[in-house]
């Protein structure tokens with residue numbers, strides 16, 4: 107809990123396949139909380155002292171885990187990617203509606219103050235005019251063949267592949283810029299996508315999304331390599347300037363820079379401009395811990411207020427994202443077992 111946390115969070119209990127692993131986890135991450143350790147997830151769902159269950163299992167288990175928690179009448183915060191496909195997401199939301207419980211996808215990026223501020227500057231203040239193009243990439247070098255076959259990066263039934271794990275962040279940056287208010291716009295963009303597979307696992311995705319008015323975005327992800335030197339992961343073009351987003355990772359942004367169009371901007375016969383020659387404004391947002399606290403606070407406030415959906419990550423935004431990723435996988439040839 108940082109000093110300005112809006113809610114006091116209590117880790118009441120933890121469900122794990124291994125109590126020994128659970129003890130190690132508690133010692134390392136929450137020694138002062140002394141949570142009850144359970145040797146099954148079901149015991150968490152049935153603990154009457156639990157207000158909300160946080161599901162942090164691999165993607166392929168989210169459907170099972172959400173459905174079981176909902177059946178037990180619990181509120182749920184479930185990690186991204188919410189499910190393997192949109193069909194599973196729709197079924198979970200229908201079950202949550204039936205049981206009248208809260209459920210939200212834990213897309214921590216959307217809860218960050220940086221993301222909220224960028225939304226406001228782009229759409230309310232229109233600092234770079236009308237947005238025309240966006241580039242967003244998440245490249246992370248993961249030596250998949252060296253991992254155990256049970257790893258979520260290798261096991262197709264767990265949702266292995268760069269898109270659900272990393273590409274979802276690139277798509278979320280496209281949403282901040284190209285979708286009205288950055289969420290809950292359910293109009294499908296036109297999509298052209300390509301994916302590469304190695305040993306049956308998708309290792310690279312490139313997707314072009316085109317929105318009404320010709321606005322375009324390119325979202326990419328790969329587990330084959332790191333990104334280029336530097337820390338810029340997202341570039342947004344507008345009719346009146348540019349924004350660059352930088353940080354430790356595409357999921358952990360720390361600052362963004364707004365280059366507003368000036369007199370000289372684009373005046374020379376160059377296709378680029380030297381950054382330092384142009385006035386710019388940098389917006390910095392210190393990351394607290396790893397950056398989960400804003401999502402934790404917002405979720406707790408939702409539950410305390412009796413809401414069933416998150417205003418930051420409403421059900422429609424999750425289904426929309428899953429629909430987009432389904433279409434990218436359809437074109438890219440990535441199929442999960444049972445689909």
Ligand SMILES: NC(=O)C1=CN([C@@H]2O[C@H](COP(=O)(O)OP(=O)(O)OC[C@H]3O[C@@H](n4cnc5c(N)ncnc54)[C@H](OP(=O)(O)O)[C@@H]3O)[C@@H](O)[C@H]2O)C=CC1
Nearest residue numbers: 121122123124127162163164165185186187256257258271
């Ligand atoms: N790693 C990160 O930085 C972030 C990850 N996420 C999301 O969080 C979720 C989990 O990711 P991550 O923590 O890296 O995943 P892990 O592979 O570390 O799995 C998390 C837990 O799930 C259970 N689990 C893992 N593999 C299996 C398996 N093969 N069979 C049964 N249970 C298994 C284990 O719990 P136990 O054995 O204790 O029951 C494990 O500790 C994903 O949805 C991911 O996208 C979100 C933000 C950041």
Ligand SMILES: O=C1OC[C@@H](O)[C@H](O)[C@H]1O
Nearest residue numbers: 186246271272355357358
């Ligand atoms: O933020 C993240 O960075 C690394 C990924 O493997 C992880 O799942 C993701 O959420």
